[in-house]
Amino acid sequence: MQPLTLGIKSTPRLTATCWPGHLTLRGRRGHCLRFQTAFAAAPTNSTSTTTPTTSPAVSSSGSETTIQQQQQALSYDPALDEEQQLSYQLSDVVMWAGTRRLQTQVLPIAEDTLTIRSLDWDRDRFDIEFGLDNGTTYNAYLIFGDHKTALVDTSHEKFHDLFLQALRAQLSAAGRSLDYLLVSHTEPDHSFLVPAVLDEHPDAVVVGSKVCLGFLQNLTHRPFKSQAVKGGDKIDLGGGHLLEFVMAPNLHWPDTMFSFDHGTGVMFTCDAFGSHYCSLRPFDADVKSLLPHYRFYYDCLMKPNAKSVTTALRKVKDLPYTLIANGHGPMLRYNVPELVGDYGRWSAALEKGTTTVVVLYCSDYGFSDRLSQTLAKGVTKAGVATEMLDLLSADPQEVVAAVGRASGLVLMAPPNDNADARTSLAALVSALKPKTKVVIAESYGGRDEPVDVLASSVVDVWGELLAPPLRVKELPGQQVYQLFEEEGTDLAQALTAKASIARKKAAMPPDVCKALARLASGLYVVTAQHNNARSAMVASWVSQASFEPLGLTIAVAKDRAIESLMQVGDTFVLNCLGEDTYSPLMKHFLQRFSPGADRFSGVEWFPGPHTGCPVLAGGIAYLEARVVSRLETPDHWVSYCEVLAGAVSDPAARTAVHRRRVANYY
Numbered sequence: 001m002q003p004l005t006l007g008i009k010s011t012p013r014l015t016a017t018c019w020p021g022h023l024t025l026r027g028r029r030g031h032c033l034r035f036q037t038a039f040a041a042a043p044t045n046s047t048s049t050t051t052p053t054t055s056p057a058v059s060s061s062g063s064e065t066t067i068q069q070q071q072q073a074l075s076y077d078p079a080l081d082e083e084q085q086l087s088y089q090l091s092d093v094v095m096w097a098g099t100r101r102l103q104t105q106v107l108p109i110a111e112d113t114l115t116i117r118s119l120d121w122d123r124d125r126f127d128i129e130f131g132l133d134n135g136t137t138y139n140a141y142l143i144f145g146d147h148k149t150a151l152v153d154t155s156h157e158k159f160h161d162l163f164l165q166a167l168r169a170q171l172s173a174a175g176r177s178l179d180y181l182l183v184s185h186t187e188p189d190h191s192f193l194v195p196a197v198l199d200e201h202p203d204a205v206v207v208g209s210k211v212c213l214g215f216l217q218n219l220t221h222r223p224f225k226s227q228a229v230k231g232g233d234k235i236d237l238g239g240g241h242l243l244e245f246v247m248a249p250n251l252h253w254p255d256t257m258f259s260f261d262h263g264t265g266v267m268f269t270c271d272a273f274g275s276h277y278c279s280l281r282p283f284d285a286d287v288k289s290l291l292p293h294y295r296f297y298y299d300c301l302m303k304p305n306a307k308s309v310t311t312a313l314r315k316v317k318d319l320p321y322t323l324i325a326n327g328h329g330p331m332l333r334y335n336v337p338e339l340v341g342d343y344g345r346w347s348a349a350l351e352k353g354t355t356t357v358v359v360l361y362c363s364d365y366g367f368s369d370r371l372s373q374t375l376a377k378g379v380t381k382a383g384v385a386t387e388m389l390d391l392l393s394a395d396p397q398e399v400v401a402a403v404g405r406a407s408g409l410v411l412m413a414p415p416n417d418n419a420d421a422r423t424s425l426a427a428l429v430s431a432l433k434p435k436t437k438v439v440i441a442e443s444y445g446g447r448d449e450p451v452d453v454l455a456s457s458v459v460d461v462w463g464e465l466l467a468p469p470l471r472v473k474e475l476p477g478q479q480v481y482q483l484f485e486e487e488g489t490d491l492a493q494a495l496t497a498k499a500s501i502a503r504k505k506a507a508m509p510p511d512v513c514k515a516l517a518r519l520a521s522g523l524y525v526v527t528a529q530h531n532n533a534r535s536a537m538v539a540s541w542v543s544q545a546s547f548e549p550l551g552l553t554i555a556v557a558k559d560r561a562i563e564s565l566m567q568v569g570d571t572f573v574l575n576c577l578g579e580d581t582y583s584p585l586m587k588h589f590l591q592r593f594s595p596g597a598d599r600f601s602g603v604e605w606f607p608g609p610h611t612g613c614p615v616l617a618g619g620i621a622y623l624e625a626r627v628v629s630r631l632e633t634p635d636h637w638v639s640y641c642e643v644l645a646g647a648v649s650d651p652a653a654r655t656a657v658h659r660r661r662v663a664n665y666y
Contacts, residue, residue, distance in 0.1 A: 088282070091166065096158045104159070104166045107282060109331065110264035110323060112144040112239065116166045118159040121278050134293060134569075135278030138189055139327050141268060142170055143261065145237025150180035151204075152259060152268045153327060154193035163193055164200070177201060180235065182243075183208040184270035185253035186215040186364065190327055195220045207235065209247060211393045212255035215364055229257070231315065239263065246315050248272065250308035252301045252373065254363050254390040258316065265322035271301060272312065273339065274328035283333040290330060292568040292630065294339065297328070298346060304359065304376030304386045306347035313344050350385050355495050357408035359388045360399065360428065362421060366445020367476050368412045374481045375410050375439065378488025382559035383635075384408075384495060392420055396427040403431040407495050409438045409463070410488070413448035425449075429457050438463045439491050441470035441484065466491050467595070478533035483596030486561050490595055493559065504664040516663035523582050523656040525589050526554065527605070527614040528565035528572040534614065535562040536599045538589045540658040540666065541636075542574065550643040552625065555636045561593075566639060571611035571626045575619035582656040585618050610645045620653040622646060 088107035096102050101121040108114045118138040138159065141152040149171070155163040171178060178201040183191055186208075194216065198204060206216065206226045213226050229235075231247040240263030248256045251272045259268040275293040284290055302309055324332035324340070332339050357379050361372035376386040387402050391414050403409060409432070414421035432438075438458050440451050451469035458465065470487060472480060493500075508516070521540040528535055541555035554574070556563050566572060577585055585603070593599055604617040611624045623646040631638040660666075 088280075089166075090280075091162055094162065100158070102159060102162060104162045105280065105282070106166055106170065109141075109282070109325065110261075110266050112241065113261070113264055113266060114142050114170065115282065115325065115331070116140045116142065116155075116163060116170070117282065118155040118163055119278055119280075120156070120158070123276075123278070134276065136276040136328050137278050139325065139329075139331070140190075141266075141325055142167075143237060143241055143243075144174055144176060145239045145241040147238030148179040148236075149174070149176045150182055150207075150235075150237055150243070151178055151197065152182045152325070153184050153190045153270060154181075154197055156189045157192040160193060160196060164196060167197070168200075178204045180204060180237075181206050182259055182268070183212055183216065184259070184268065184327065185256040186212055186219060187253050187271070190270060191216070191219065195222070198222075198224050207245075209249075209255045209257050211249075212257070214393075215255055218364065244319075246312070246319075248308070248312040248315070250305040250388050250390075251312055252305055253369075254393050258312070260316070260319050260321060265320055266325050267316065267319065267321035267323070268325045270327040272309075272326065273324050273332055273343065274326040275330065277329040279330065282331055284330045284335050284339065285333075287335045287339075293329065295342070295346075296567055298343065299380070300377055301373065302343065303346065303350065303380045304373060305388055306350040306380070306385055307387055309343055309347040310351060313340070313347075350380060350383070355408075355492075355499075356385045356387060356406045357410060357491060357495070358402045358406040359386050359410040359412075360391050360424075361388065361412040362392050362414045362418075362443065362445070363390045365392070365415055366443040366448070367472070368414075368443035368445060371441060371443065371472070371476065371481075371484050372410065372412045374484040375441065375488040375491075378485035378490075379408075379410075379492045381485075381563065382489050382492030382496065384492035391424045392418065394424065396424050399424045400427050400431040403428045403436075404433065407436065408491050409436055409458075410491070411438065411440050411454060411458075413441065413443045413445075413451050413454060415445060415447040416449045417447055421449075425454075425457075429461055432458065432461050432463045434463075436463045437466050437491060437494055439466050439470070439487055441487075442472045444472040444476060466494060478531050479596065482533045482535070482561070482564070485564060486595035489559050489561065507664055513662045513664055517660040519663075521658050523577045523586060523658050525575040525577065525585060525616060525619070526556075526562060526566075526572055527575060527600075527616065528562055528570065529613045530565055530570070533565065534598070534600060535565055536589055536614070537562045538586055539574075545640055551628070551640055552623070552643060553638055553640055555633075555638050557636050563637065566627055566637075568627050568630060571613055571624065571644070572641075573608050573611065573613040573615050574623045574625060575616040576621040576623075577618075577656045578620040578650060578653040579656040580653065581618060581620070585616060586656075608645070620650040620655065621648040 088105050091104040093101050093103050099122065103119040105117040105119055106114060120137065121135045123136045138155045140154055143150045181194065181197060181204045183194060183206060198220065203225065206213065206224055207229055208216065210228045213228055229245045231245065233245050235243045237243065242262040244260045244262060246258040246260065248258050256270060275290060275297045277290060277293040322336065324336060326332065359372050359376045362368040372388065376388060379386050389399055389402055414425065440454050442448050442451055455465055455469050467487065470484065522542060524539045524542055526537050526539045537560055539554060543553050545551045545553045556566055588603060589599065600614060605614040606617065608615045608624045615622045624644045625641040626644060627639045628642050629640045
């Protein structure tokens, strides 16, 4: 039987043959991927239009899932250009905790380089990212040099069996063992399977930053071969695959490093330049759909580290990278200059401000990292820059310098038995400037330094506590993260209140300010909810925007608490206030709520029939809507929203009208 020709553009780097029952992709140096020709379907994802709609076969037994991955499933991605029309290997779908669909996807991305993408179709929302509705992926990579083989990162614990089976299959097909395991950083969603990989490849050398290898000792609880690298160090895998390392701390983990392959132009960046967006399309071909997720991911994870982003971009600016192999979501191939440039522009805009908050946390301790990121996100929402430092790895002199130049301080309680943390604490207290505004919070690590003791030490040196210390009494959920984000926003607003007032007054000439105020608008209350997190705000910048589909626009200030619950795909209710009855509701929702306060306490409401978001009983009408897209302005997000349903409770009532004398205030 003669082999069949596969419809792939001819290339000296790759040949493909299709025999009855299997297909083989063979690299120039003899490395190959061999697949059976049975096809597995990708699961339906109601939030994504880029995945097939065929229902997957799921193997399960009782309450436990039986994983039955086979080397099967070559499919075809129409999003790829002719050069990249390479089929991928797709595992069967398995279930996690009875409701989460998991799958692995394997495909070549460059010469002698492939990715193992762990597809988490139903991952709802990461802890601090309220807008995660399209699942996520955890991307790992295999590089086959002439002499050595390297794995870049692993995967989440839930992919233990799926990931290891995929890794075994590719190494076996190439007739290779694993020589290097590159750990870009030790966050568990990328490093949890490091011990399992080392169990199967005990001679593999673990490569990482010095800080990374220290963290891994606590993760593996076993000796392993290691090689600490610093910026500019290189490892030669043979065949042109010369890997160069770039230290990129705080993106978004203190031990983060990038790896650049001089042979292929691929830069492996782990969390940086990623997105929580699960799709079979492995690259950024559909950039329009990807961009909102890419931006929101940046806002949640990278914006609090804008200074570190700028530093990392400066370090890699002379590297000739053409493909960014990130740790989450689609890899960047088609829009690399634009999307990398976005990181630079977004970070530079934040660094222009003169007000800075330093956030001190402890990586790999309790929830210190997640809660500190949430606080930092709240700070940056209000336009204030943050600088994040890990008390367990930062030099005390670095802590002193950062605290000395900052206007505000966030201190997450460190473990009470860590000598390095105690040294840094003593240093930072001595560096506090008078009237520095401070937020202190528990880390829920089990060995927290008492926050009241920390608060007393701050007050003793003239620091000002913004509010009583934040306490965490149970496993953090959405309400706790909402509390921490709102506390961060309050801190930023307290630091910029005077400057903000002056800026608004100087924003426009007096005559223009008075003329613009003649644009009358209605009065509304916007309400949103996700699980047990709820929020509300008074709104007047609302307008109908389309007939088909029926749509409206609403402007939401970037520092509003509700903004985190109004991402693309989120739902909300627009409650119309009556001209004769608006006062009680408007007065209630205009009051300044403390972080985490229940904005609906004392207000009668019921869940909307289509969205579950609060409908105010005191309104005269309501509309349930979904955010479709967002336009960014310097201080607001303008959301275009599709109306899902609505009703009028008082047909005779008219909507209250909001009139202003000047336009530099609401």
